[in-house]
Amino acid sequence: MVPQRICTQIVDEHKQFNKDIPQFMQEVNLADVGFSYHVVAVLGSQSTGKSTLLNQLFGTRFDVMDAGKRQQTTKGIWLSKAQEAPILVMDVEGTDGRERGDDQDFERKSALFSIATSEVIIVNMWEHQVGLYQGSNMVLLKTVLEVHLQLFHSKKERSLLQFVIRDYIGTTSMENLSETIKTDLTNVWSSLSKPPGLEESKITDFFDLGFTGLPHKILCSEAFDTAVDSLRARFSNSDASDYVFDPSYHKRIPADGFSLYTREIWDTIENNKDLDLPTQQQLLAQYRCDEIIAEAMEPFSKACSILQSEFLPGNLCENLSTRMQDLYEQVVRDYDRQAKRYNHAIYEKKKLELLRTVDTSLYVFFQAQLNALQKQLVSSFSGAAEKFPSDKSFKELSSQEIEKCKSRMQEEAQTLMIAGIEWDSTQFLLKLSEELENASTAICEQKLFSRIAEMRTDVQTQIGESLEIALQKPNLKVWDGLLDELSMHRKQAEDEIIRVFPFFIDSTKPEVTQTYIHNFHKDVWMAFRKKLNVEMSDLLLQQRLRVYFEENFRYDADGMPKLFKKSDTLDLDYRESVSKSLELIKVLSCVKYSDGRIPELGFDVKEIDSSFSTPNDFLTILNRKRISDTSVNLKRTADLIYLDSKRSVVSTQTRIPPYFWALLLVLGWNEFMAVIRNPFFFMLLLIGGSSVYILYATGMIGPAKVLANRAAGGMVDFVTEKVAESYQDRSKIREKSYSGENLSEKTSIDGDVEKAALS
Numbered sequence: 001m002v003p004q005r006i007c008t009q010i011v012d013e014h015k016q017f018n019k020d021i022p023q024f025m026q027e028v029n030l031a032d033v034g035f036s037y038h039v040v041a042v043l044g045s046q047s048t049g050k051s052t053l054l055n056q057l058f059g060t061r062f063d064v065m066d067a068g069k070r071q072q073t074t075k076g077i078w079l080s081k082a083q084e085a086p087i088l089v090m091d092v093e094g095t096d097g098r099e100r101g102d103d104q105d106f107e108r109k110s111a112l113f114s115i116a117t118s119e120v121i122i123v124n125m126w127e128h129q130v131g132l133y134q135g136s137n138m139v140l141l142k143t144v145l146e147v148h149l150q151l152f153h154s155k156k157e158r159s160l161l162q163f164v165i166r167d168y169i170g171t172t173s174m175e176n177l178s179e180t181i182k183t184d185l186t187n188v189w190s191s192l193s194k195p196p197g198l199e200e201s202k203i204t205d206f207f208d209l210g211f212t213g214l215p216h217k218i219l220c221s222e223a224f225d226t227a228v229d230s231l232r233a234r235f236s237n238s239d240a241s242d243y244v245f246d247p248s249y250h251k252r253i254p255a256d257g258f259s260l261y262t263r264e265i266w267d268t269i270e271n272n273k274d275l276d277l278p279t280q281q282q283l284l285a286q287y288r289c290d291e292i293i294a295e296a297m298e299p300f301s302k303a304c305s306i307l308q309s310e311f312l313p314g315n316l317c318e319n320l321s322t323r324m325q326d327l328y329e330q331v332v333r334d335y336d337r338q339a340k341r342y343n344h345a346i347y348e349k350k351k352l353e354l355l356r357t358v359d360t361s362l363y364v365f366f367q368a369q370l371n372a373l374q375k376q377l378v379s380s381f382s383g384a385a386e387k388f389p390s391d392k393s394f395k396e397l398s399s400q401e402i403e404k405c406k407s408r409m410q411e412e413a414q415t416l417m418i419a420g421i422e423w424d425s426t427q428f429l430l431k432l433s434e435e436l437e438n439a440s441t442a443i444c445e446q447k448l449f450s451r452i453a454e455m456r457t458d459v460q461t462q463i464g465e466s467l468e469i470a471l472q473k474p475n476l477k478v479w480d481g482l483l484d485e486l487s488m489h490r491k492q493a494e495d496e497i498i499r500v501f502p503f504f505i506d507s508t509k510p511e512v513t514q515t516y517i518h519n520f521h522k523d524v525w526m527a528f529r530k531k532l533n534v535e536m537s538d539l540l541l542q543q544r545l546r547v548y549f550e551e552n553f554r555y556d557a558d559g560m561p562k563l564f565k566k567s568d569t570l571d572l573d574y575r576e577s578v579s580k581s582l583e584l585i586k587v588l589s590c591v592k593y594s595d596g597r598i599p600e601l602g603f604d605v606k607e608i609d610s611s612f613s614t615p616n617d618f619l620t621i622l623n624r625k626r627i628s629d630t631s632v633n634l635k636r637t638a639d640l641i642y643l644d645s646k647r648s649v650v651s652t653q654t655r656i657p658p659y660f661w662a663l664l665l666v667l668g669w670n671e672f673m674a675v676i677r678n679p680f681f682f683m684l685l686l687i688g689g690s691s692v693y694i695l696y697a698t699g700m701i702g703p704a705k706v707l708a709n710r711a712a713g714g715m716v717d718f719v720t721e722k723v724a725e726s727y728q729d730r731s732k733i734r735e736k737s738y739s740g741e742n743l744s745e746k747t748s749i750d751g752d753v754e755k756a757a758l759s
């Protein structure tokens, strides 16, 4: 354990203030006692037993002069703590010291310092000094009191001047001695130059005066001890009637500010400035309050950092309200505990500053929490709004949901409010409201758009299919049906929009609905027009025109294929079909009714393209050049088809003339009848016919033909070989017989070979 330091030099003999006083205050356990301490100082001539008295009175251990010498012991101002009471005791260098000669600067400054900082000033003097102007320190007191009066008149602080008469013999009563001192003091006081308004003031307006006599310490030691004991009781027993520490004497400087306060006073005295104690106290209060705020803010800032680290972006922090309240209360408690003792106005002012800082720090969390909540509420609102039933008013459901979200926000803001701080949550509510409205509008529009897009897709799909079907087999009234169908779909969609809109949009604004209908018409028409461009591409158009031409040229009204027997019929049909096809090109070139009416678009074509001046421009598919090109191409295609048909007619007429069939019947009549009448041939014909039919029915006619061809080929080879062999044999016989052959035999063989070969 560190031994308690008994005393320290608060101001050394070189007038330097000790910087270790705060540490000293800690060591003597006075740093945290607040106002519960007292300050006593002793003034008096050198070697008048001041230190001896203090040591015996308060249990201090100030240096005491060796009895054999007569020289100064106490240098500067020493500070110690009374052994059994929270009293700071200052032992001040004696006045009139020969060591300093005529330099009275230090004794004046130390005396001023003692009066400015102490509640009780013990003025130590020998009995024989009483009545002496110099010896009783009256000169010093005059100077000190004059300055004191200048400084204290506004504050009206009081102190006790406790005169201790040493070596009091008792021959002169204490009353007489005290009266003498009072008279001297009054004289001194009256001779002071007083500040304006204090001309009539008395010394007793500022000082209480006390007088005590102490017997000779060495000669009457017992009496001395008894007198000191009774004097000590006056310093320690707060219940005693003559207790010296009247509350009005206290300088109202908390113990933790004692060092700073006394240093400031010493600096001011040392620099010969006017000692403005109230200002000093305010400065001290400001300084200390700032220090206390810094101390209180340290744990607060740490706790805020921890809290901040727990604050994940977008997430709500649990128990935030309680934690903020705790932080707030803690920092205020920490501040109040120490700062409350200082100048009240400064304390209040600094507290406001502290609260502002705390407010700003905590407001960040308040803001973050409400922002996170806002995000969550907007997100949950969007989720709920997406699922709103489509048969109920979106606006109504949305308003209800928005109100719920706002109430939740209000509730949270209220919960986060800290007692002592007023935060305005209006802006958060407004922002939330705005975000929710935006989200609501966006979802509403998106739902509406998707509903309209659905309708548009339906219409486009249906009309697209119809268009494809119609153009696959076009006719001269191809647009009539399509336009009627388009008109019907548009009407249905329009009715649906009028039915659905009030669920989403304020029904009191019909112009909004009309805008949507208008746009819908435009979109459908544009999609229809786009589809037309695809379906009326050159390739598809040529194909379709060719089909149309062929339909007219090669098929009759019932859809049956025509059999051209005469060229003149073919020519007539060709001319008619070409004419119809050219007319179809004209019909297809522009989307309008067959009676020439232009369909109602429902919008201005300039909205689509400013180059369009009339609906006709928008509805025209084939311009004049395309009509011309398409007509030329069609003519070429038609010509080819015509030539093909013509060739077919000619070949049919030239290949098998009808008389051939008649001749065949006449010439082959007998053979035909012979086959019919002969059962064997008839059976053979029947079997052969059936076989051919079966082969035909089973699709084996092809393979059978191949087999037959191969078999026939093999047979021909075989017969050819045999005939060749036979010719070789006969040549040999001819060579042998040389003669004996006749012409008739040769002719007969040749005929056989030829037959065989032929067969």
Ligand SMILES: Nc1nc2c(ncn2[C@@H]2O[C@H](COP(=O)(O)OP(=O)(O)OP(=O)(O)O)[C@@H](O)[C@H]2O)c(=O)[nH]1
Binding pocket: 045, 046, 047, 048, 049, 050, 051, 052, 053, 063, 064, 065, 066, 067, 068, 071, 072, 073, 074, 075, 093, 094, 095, 166, 167, 215, 216, 217, 218
């Ligand atoms: N006659 C007399 N002498 C005393 C008394 N008390 C102390 N002394 C003696 O006076 C001398 C000075 O005592 P200190 O207590 O050192 O006096 P001081 O006033 O503190 O001296 P400085 O600090 O040097 O001014 C010592 O030798 C003491 O023994 C007393 O009551 N009467």
